[in-house]
Amino acid sequence: MTISYRLPDGATLAFDAPATGLDIAERIGKKLAKQALAVRVNGELRDVYLPVPEDAEVEVITRDSDDGLELLRHDAAHVMAEAVQELFPDTQVTIGPTIENGFYYDFHREESFTPEDLEAIEQRMREIVRRNEDIRREVWDRDEAVRFFREQGEEFKAEIIRDLPEDEEVSIYRQGDFLDLCRGPHLPSTGKLGDGFRLTKLAGAYWRGDSSQPQLQRIYGTAWRDRKELKAYLKQVEEAEKRDHRKLGREMELFHQQEEAVGSMFWHPRGWRLRQRLEQYIREKMEKHGYQEVCTPQMMDRSLWERSGHWDKFGDDMFTLCTHDDRELAIKPMNCPGHVQIFKQGLKSYRDLPVRIGEFTTLFRNEAHGALHGLMRARTFGQDDAHIFCTEEQVNEETASFIRMLREVYEAFGFTDISVKFSDRPEVRAGADEVWDRAEASLKQAVESVGLDYTLNPGEGAFYGPKLEFVLRDAIGRDWQCGTLQVDFVLPERLDATYRAEDSSERRPVMLHRAVLGSLERFLGIVIESTAGHLPLWLSPMPVMVATIVNAVDDYAIEVRDRLAAAGVPAELDLRNEKISYKVREHSGKKVPVILVVGEREAAEGKVAMRRLGSKENRELGLDEAIEELARQRQLPL
């Protein structure tokens, strides 16, 4: 009897009897056998010491591959669990998956872990790696496994086993004296983990991600192939912290926050100019695309929010206040009910559709304390919010043209990597199932008609309708959900919006809720972090600084500033009695995109010396030429 295994390079290895992954690796080379962490058999990852029973495609997995790294991280989680149980026997283990860059494990324990505990756990992990314990898979009887974990006081594990699908094998991995339920596969021994890991942080997490369930303690770690990769990662994290928008916001004199206004901004002059600039850009963009801007009340009577359904579904997030005559008002968390009121004024004909209504006024949402995060998650913020009232037949074209605009806008900020998620009906929702059927079908058809790839995001729709979510990838590889388009058959019904159709019957319009940037505050935060504060000239709140070398040229510097201003380029003057390097350093630190240096020579020749942020190059050019260039770059990229 011969069994043959086909390798990725096409070669075939023949054995007389079923060989283990390790045997196969050994046949290929001694070194590979040493490095083997697992094998992929017909596409499925398996433990390296298990026999491969029949002819198969076999690939040996080492730490060099992505799969190998994933295995290392998974094992790091298990080694951590073993370390924790050795040091703190009263701890129950739950689950410990890999995540981007690392892993975590959730534990249940009466006492809290301290940062010192983390160090001790990490030390013990290194010891376990040195012990080089074998990690072996065992298949247990389901009831026996439940009984075992029960006896160990591991109620959470017992619960997981009980909930496993009937036909699934209950595999237990034995690693020294530590046994853990796990699907696997695993490294052959703890020594293979190496020393490229570190425990990073401690946080709370709910059992099964449900806030009504017990709270667990989650320990996060990062794990890499070796110490060098670990160091590179830690360095990268450090760099990312440097571009935190709250830090840059302070350095660039954009905004601040303080205790008395949690979740809101104090916008400083430069910050507000930036925020206004962004708003102006999207306003003009929307005008070009046929939107009309409106302004609706900041607060409206409770009864309207009850009719719209917000009171029920969004009530916890709404701020309310009472008038002297005991009326209860809600401060708007969304514009939709207001826009419906505008649509309803006067009779609308099918000839009027689509009606596109946009608004940028501030919204107020009572976000949970722990969710707040600078500009990224605020309680007061503006949105490039708009609602399109149209017929069912127009949903397609409106969706398509919205997506065109969205792409143009993202491109203006340098975001070209965009993906789409399709979110369908959530559990808590308004409207009958048949209405949802129609809304989902309609939106699905619209995405497909523009040839957009999308992934399904089940149960994540808004309470009034399904939605598309547009996710952009920023310059440092982070994903952000900004744009959204939601189809709504419910609100026009609830708030009784109608139009007169061709056959003179009264019909309900479909309402599309849509935003490209989403929260203007949040979008700014993303742009700031993604550019590390190096904003494009058209957006920058302080695009040009005119800095003098000697006071004798003050008058010329003033002329330069005034002529820039006349050409639509805001500029400030730095006439201080300081060295030019001092001025350059200071304004560069504040991320001013262009510094125009003027000294005796420039003044005499009607020139400026232009220095761009991030470059040491120093261009000397005529004043007219410089103004022309800067004015062009200051134009909104419409």
Place this chain on the structure above:
RNA sequence: GCUCAUGUAGCUCAGUCGGUAGAGCACAUCCUUGGUAAGGAUGAGGUCACCGGUUCAAAUCCGGUCAUGAGCUCCA
């Protein structure tokens, strides 16, 4: 809202065993008018987040509150 951590000058941070507060930068004044990321001197600046407790004595120890950070839940 939940868990853990943190809160000292405008910013970044020291502050040992509990003995009444320190640096650098920034700021002010004076000197310096200089060529592309820090010129020099002098000075001012703090209810150590807030409230309470222990103590002869609290930035320091204990409790509570608030805020911030990381994560969870939620979400733009």
